[in-house]
Amino acid sequence: MERSEGGKVWLVGAGPGDPQLVTLKAKRLMEEAEVVLFDRLLSSEVLGWAAEGAEMIDVGKLPGRHKLSQEEINDLLVEKAREGKRVVRLKGGDPFVFGRGGEEGLALAAAGIPFEVVPGVTSAISVPAGAGIPVTHRGVATAFTVVTGHEEPGKDDELDWEALARVGGTLVVLMGVSRLADNVSALLRGGRSPKTPAALIEKGWSPEERLVVASLGDIVERAKEEDVESPAILVVGDVVGLSERLRPPTIAILRPDNRGDESEKVARKMGFRPVLAPSIAFLELPLPCDLPERIKRADCVVFTSATGAEIALRDPGLADLFKGSVLATIGPRTEEALVERGLSVAVVPESYSSRGLALALAPRFKKVLLLRSARGSPELVEILEVAAVEVDEVHLYDIAPSEDPKLDWLIRRGTPDIYAFTSGSTAKNLMERARELGCEEDLRDKLAGATVAAIGPPTKAELERLGVRVDCVPERFTFEGMLEEIRRRR
Template identity: 40%
Template structure:
């Protein structure tokens, strides 16, 4: 049976600009053939079970020739698979999408096109440059700045200058001097505003604004990295007035987030709203222990417990899944009081209609144990359904109360994960990541496994609590602790660090 190919535009880098349809199609892919220009945030959306093929296309640096890419798409589809060709920007805007369709069409392979947000529009927008403005221009022209090696430009500079419109050159930074010279020779005014926009929509975003006659000199002075685009036109003069992205509190900051996969998106979204670029490293995953006779036995006798203690949102989720598997619901907890280690766990309980009777002021196992021990008279039976490798300080504090019976039931294992398509170790070694966020000691350990061999002194760690900080400090990381054990408090800590970094 013949499969199908989707050509999907991944946008300019910010995963928030990836389309809803693109995300849905990607989530169902069995094979993903992706480019070097696809943003890391979108790469993290690739299905774990999919076959991932990196073709690494970037100007003058192709891991795989275009003809071979075309053949891979066809071959995988002919195997009956759902194939996503994931391309930076839009697949039909200098993305050679049309060439890829030629072979698919000749082979009778069905396909769909999912347009993407192009850098020609989005990158100027993130730099405060409207590519059209009725007071300045009435047209927009997008031109490839790339030329074949050893050949002259096939660009009608005279025609471009006559349009009096905004000009956007993609893939042209290496030929900036030739482009500016061509425009000037065609009669463009020397003082026409022009800009080079570097790594737009990411933490590495940089803007160099000058004139057509001085832009090359200014770029040589300041230096640029790719990817970058060139914008020429009067609208470039508006960048200083309309710039907005760099005003966000975490703009220019790249943050590694290490929460468990099922929780990572919440933390990432909070940081992205503040302007940070987020690199997600799940680091740990929770695997339910099932079947679990010990937990099933506890659920059958819930009325005999005075307290149930939850130490993580994952523990809450897995407990209630087990409750449902036994054909029981929240009514089974009617006479039982509930304790939660912190705000996140309490929120997970509230979402299931249970409001915690006890949440300690300090969100850690020892504090929870001490607080709960203070509520006990000595005749309580306490159930703790949690990770198999749970912190022992919680149990130790409770067992100091004579007569208390503690049943510490493992309900899930914590396993460490590693992704192969992003080299987090290299990201730290080249200074690309400003801070790493850790929400538990287990995420610190998972991170360490994922980046074995890294000099941990290069890592600035923002930790959710003292136990997490201790685990990070033991590896030699530079550590900071949020005032409270919550995602919002972590974001506040990062905002303060960002403000401090900008003044240093």
């Protein structure tokens, strides 16, 4: 990129946190910038858009602790622009909504530095919207007020909270966790009814978003009970009552990371808000040296998971051998993993289960090779052996606890509407991890208050063994089938 004559600064809004809510212009400027000054709480994906070699300067502020003062940030913007560089000042939300973008713009104007403002999606509107709360709604609220909630008393421009209480409409309070009790007390003194619906939205638009709803009179106590942390937005007004119908149901997906992107797309397409928190991980096992000979001896090679197919097909030699084999899979997703790699599948059972697969194989084959997990269901082998089928089994991978911090967050703080279990192992490891964290009883309470879905009968049986009630099992034992069944029942 050629450097333009003289530098310029762009004051860029990064939106509420979701990279997909950043404007196209903001993304282009990030890719072209030579210097980026960025705040805290910005997505690593958004920061990753910066060009290779761009100077990245963290100027984020924490309550009571600033890396740089505002004056130092202003001076740094001027300095970098005077070096003739393209400078992006990246801010969460919108630069001119409690973002001090105006102060930075004035400093640049005083120094004769050209600058441009690139608006961002403000959290004042988008975070409530993401939680199913429209700040205006016909017949409910025709106006809304946005204020900052962390100003200390005694300032010349101190907010008159009692006057705000009389304004009516929807009140959106940004950055108000530390002074929540004081602000709510002032609203109540000003005449706002303690029965007014109120909501706190913690870490909006992030995977760790939480919604806490109560009356205005109870919201402070509920915030303490739920240990609400900054950043969180307070919304006060009757529109809060719409969230129950407008907010997408949150679904905790506990399957491993290698299925995460796929699961997230399916869940969003079906109208859910996914919370990815894998409770298990796959540990690949070494392939036996004689596996090629065992493949050749088998009448049929059987895959019971897409993960197993992906592991086996990394070996080009095995992939070539499979082209000359009769292949069977437990269901359509495993079949798809093979077809994507140029293989054809001869057997897919009508019932996507170990039993269904065994009954489809038994009449047709005398020798089958199972390529699957070390924790695979014994039912498959038992039925085949009763039918006098010779079974050769190779374990491609084992299952272990995920040790994923997202799982710990889900156990400690998450409040999903739905828990989706795709295997008995996901259930078993979730409960074991909760026990290790000392949160088992809390988790059981949350499971009791949520919808619990199991992908099939073996998963349901394991959940019931663990003392967890199961609300639904799909007729088609697939992830998509499970979500369709959940949606049908809601």
